[in-house]
Amino acid sequence: MGIKDNLHAFFYPETVAVIGASSSSGKVGNTIMSNMIGAGYRGKLYPVNPKGGEIEGLAVVTEIADLPRGLDLGVISVPRQLVLSSLEALAEIGTKAVIVITAGFKEVGKDGYLLEQDIAALCKKHDIALLGPNCLGMMNTAKGVNASFAAGHPQPGSIAFFSQSGALCVAILDWALGENVGFSKFISLGNKAVLDEADMLEYLNKDEDTKVILGYIENVERGEAFLKQARKACLNKPVIMIKSGTTAAGAKAASSHTGAIAGSDQAYAAAFRQSGIIRVDDVATLFNLAQAFSSQPLPKGPNLAVVTNSGGPGILAADAADRSSLTMAALSQKTIQRLQAFLPSYAAFYNPVDIVGDADAKRYRQALDVVAEDPLVHSIMVLLTPTASVEIEETAKAVIHTARKCGKPVFACFMGKTRVKAARQMLMEAGIPCYAFPESAVHSIETMYEYYLWKNRPDPKYVKITGDRELALKVIRAHERRNEPEIVEFEAQEVLKAYGLPTPQTILARTSDEAVAAAEEIGYPVVLKIASPDISHKTDVGGVKVNLKNATEVMNSFKDITARVQRMRQDAYIAGCLVQEMAPPGVREVIIGFKRDEQFGPMLMFGLGGVYVEIMKDISFKLAPLSRQDAFEIVREIKSYMLLKGLRGEQPVNFEALEEIILTMSQLAIDLPQVWEAEFNPVLVNHEKAIVADVRMTLHLKDEA
């Protein structure tokens, strides 16, 4: 048995005890009791309070020890100083799951943090599935459970919601009651001492009552577990999340709340994208999407058809579609002919299909049926402007009729608010999302289509690249012994070689004579670079000379470089110069790097060298390990990708060679956890090959940790 085995008891308890139950209205311990009863809970419910008596007609148990052994769920709402002892007593009787509502833990400082650690340790020892502390509670509409102090019960539905903010739970519950949105599970995570978002994703993925998973999180602590569960869940059902504290101001606010330490937003963005989570910025969009996903099938292609009774709104819809990844469907000739057979001559037979202002419900139904049968159409939006002659409710029925039989996603946009109210209600109840204006409808369809593409992409192929890890570790250990965090070029190249990465032919020359000899061996022209463990930015100290064409130039440059560097950096140890082959012509410079994110581990970055990365910030990111598809994508997601593909008749660079280097860096990041950051800069690539021309690595030394 483990904590996860107790999640069923947590969500579907047959026995529930409320520790700190109260008969005084307004007290949390009273609200929980009345919420459990009000939600229609049919299992055994035990109020617990040393004062005894009766609450809501139930006899109060005075001691936790008197509760039945193997209790499914204990809900704790007692003063902070009594939480640990209550938990101990619950553990004693073999309780499977506990919710700690009480606040005053990690979020209030060190004392609370330590107390929370004790609680977590206790639960882990006894396999107790613990929610909280400092949370609103949990609801499961399928079991009549409302173990929370929220105001009101949500309707049953197929949307699950978990949130790191209890306040957001309160707000969303209130909003959902007004909008008639139903939930399967509703979970306030609180401080996440034991159960967290990764556990919820794992459980809700298998939960048959849940079609769509929504989440609000401020941080993730178990990055790897989160990624694993998110990947699995997203292949099965849509996961839509808000990650807040993404910006500097937000993170500052977040760090004084629930004690969250926000990771870098780029890492979160990469984690969400790679696992298939649909990320949104605001609550309104979160629920728009939830309703769309929970009620309509996924569009199997990008082609949207719009049927409208008015021109202007049709244009707005077409504009919105054009701004999205959808396209306005080109209707087939047959469809157009079928439309012409019954629509008035002044209608627009192309897409948007404008059945004009005097359209009645019959005309809507006919047009919708014809459009829906066109195999080139993947999704349909029905636009209705409440003109004088339109039959609003009858048209809603026509929409429902077509939607039920066509098997394609159908969205309604009944413009306005007053006259369309009843029709909108009918549509929503029939599971057809209905919007007041076309733009949000388009956004929902687009997001569903993108999810469809993600879900149906080929399985990612992960390649294991085998390098000589021991050889690489030797270099690293030598640096660790010398307490040198920076591994600079010559020694870093050993690491590259250990992983079979292509490097330019390089020879270390200690004297100018050796440099000339090396150049003769390599063949002119050559590059000379200062070789010093103390200098990582070689160009800044005049430590690089390129395109040296003969022995004299090499001789003079060697003297020049060493003298200048010695003058500028008198404390630097200078081993000599590296003599290196010149880059071939037609080369592009790219940067491939990684840095370790606290939550998600190594994050790879890719971009074109020079101004593209520095000024244009044209960089793409992926978390390791990268699949072949990830490597394919990371080079194509930058805006300057066209420069790699080749301008005006230029040959494209060797993408396979580039992707191989990226995959190798991903492997290196996984094999060598001592390396905190690494950068291949530049990697030179032309149509034939790619070479790692320079490299820097930074170790995470133990005494710095």
Place this chain on the structure above:
Amino acid sequence: MGIKDNLHAFFYPETVAVIGASSSSGKVGNTIMSNMIGAGYRGKLYPVNPKGGEIEGLAVVTEIADLPRGLDLGVISVPRQLVLSSLEALAEIGTKAVIVITAGFKEVGKDGYLLEQDIAALCKKHDIALLGPNCLGMMNTAKGVNASFAAGHPQPGSIAFFSQSGALCVAILDWALGENVGFSKFISLGNKAVLDEADMLEYLNKDEDTKVILGYIENVERGEAFLKQARKACLNKPVIMIKSGTTAAGAKAASSHTGAIAGSDQAYAAAFRQSGIIRVDDVATLFNLAQAFSSQPLPKGPNLAVVTNSGGPGILAADAADRSSLTMAALSQKTIQRLQAFLPSYAAFYNPVDIVGDADAKRYRQALDVVAEDPLVHSIMVLLTPTASVEIEETAKAVIHTARKCGKPVFACFMGKTRVKAARQMLMEAGIPCYAFPESAVHSIETMYEYYLWKNRPDPKYVKITGDRELALKVIRAHERRNEPEIVEFEAQEVLKAYGLPTPQTILARTSDEAVAAAEEIGYPVVLKIASPDISHKTDVGGVKVNLKNATEVMNSFKDITARVQRMRQDAYIAGCLVQEMAPPGVREVIIGFKRDEQFGPMLMFGLGGVYVEIMKDISFKLAPLSRQDAFEIVREIKSYMLLKGLRGEQPVNFEALEEIILTMSQLAIDLPQVWEAEFNPVLVNHEKAIVADVRMTLHLKDEA
């Protein structure tokens, strides 16, 4: 007297006749009558119908000729073939303004187009202010006028709305009735045969009942008039508009609607930006902003303070602020001390100020008052999560109290929908915008702040650059005579010289000996370029050689170039080669160009040469004439601006020289309407000077028009 003098009679008519009035319910001519009466119109109302009788208790006039002379407003709703004769009869009795509701004109094809031309001509001849045809009508709540066939009357308010789509009028009216949004004027423009958006902007700018102007347009035909009126209006009150048909799909839909021809979206974007119009993409945002602008003062700075009773929503607000151009205010030490004096110790005293879940209305009021008094705070958002202990309506009163006395914009975000409903109603009625989630509130405040900045920027300074226009025209006329649309380098340089633009020293050499002599005069190194009126892309035919260092190189290159070009383009006339001074070192290449937009005239563009313009699409646009401020902005709006400012210790380029060239091109575009497109490419600029190194101009020849 002119049409514009009749706009007062149009909006505030003392006498209104409905031509085609009907007693049959459901007919347009009946709806208009009942709308006029239902809106509480107190002037004289005349139903007109040859059938006679009585409508809504008013005696029907059978002949237009029997109406009183100098009628203020005629509303025509008769079959299409009777519209022109009705208008003639109305003109006969000196009618000042007319609305043609009837459809079937420009939007249905050539016949309709010609009939509409006749109607427009008639109105212009008689100074009749004509709205439509093919429109819903017009409402003026201040005068009790509802001369439309819409369903329902809007409440009075301070928002004016005009729309090119009648359907959007219908939808928005229905929506506004549900949201309790009031209007001053509500205008369906229809086909805009006479009155258009420019006229509306001019009138509504002066209309004292209107605080905010909203518009929906699909196209603008009188670009210059529109810009002029928009500029004026935006200095006085906010103008918020949707321009649809902006995308390929939208424009395709638009062209089959109201017969609109959409101009390039870049020109519209530039027109809106330069005149100060706030452009939005969707209807929901349009009205969010309208409510904010119509009820709250403008923020006088970027600093936003958030007061909240919950952490999560506070983070969402801070995130949204960080994504915007606002900043989270750093509260003064004094403010923090004042907050500490009464807030519980576990509150967050920094911004967002979290007064925590048990906050009552008194704590909200105290905190709001303290925060509002901080001079570093420019705008305030009050966040409320409907927790158990919060006093929702009392807190709304506290917000209203602070908002009334502080003189700063205050926005509420009462999260949820059910429990906050009454409070939201109170806030909206007191003129405090209240949102369900924080993100839209932040967007409204940001937009108001940006409008504040725009309104308070210094007056644009327009400079008249005097060139030798006659000299330039001489070159152009010679090309027109020869029917040559392309003016290529050597002759185009004459035009540059006429306007005093800096060009590289250039000498035309007809032979290789002349080329050497020219190079000696200019000084080595030099550039050689093919000189041929038939070749505009010189590099494509190998027609350019750079960095020629001595007489031999010049001699050989001359022969090379001319031979190669002659071989590649056997029909080309070759005048010889241009010998040109080389660009100085440290030079950046930029492109300055213009093309003429059908609606808005010359549109200037600016960008860095090479991949920046072509691949990264990093281009900025402005409509001519450019002010000094516009020229300043156009070079700074590109992302690659940092390259001009200089990287790592590089000197910045000479921006003044660059801006002078841009202003001169603006003048040239205005002085020489025959030039359809022009491009200075490249313009070479370093820290000392800027030179127009190459130029192409394309004429708009008459026979091409």
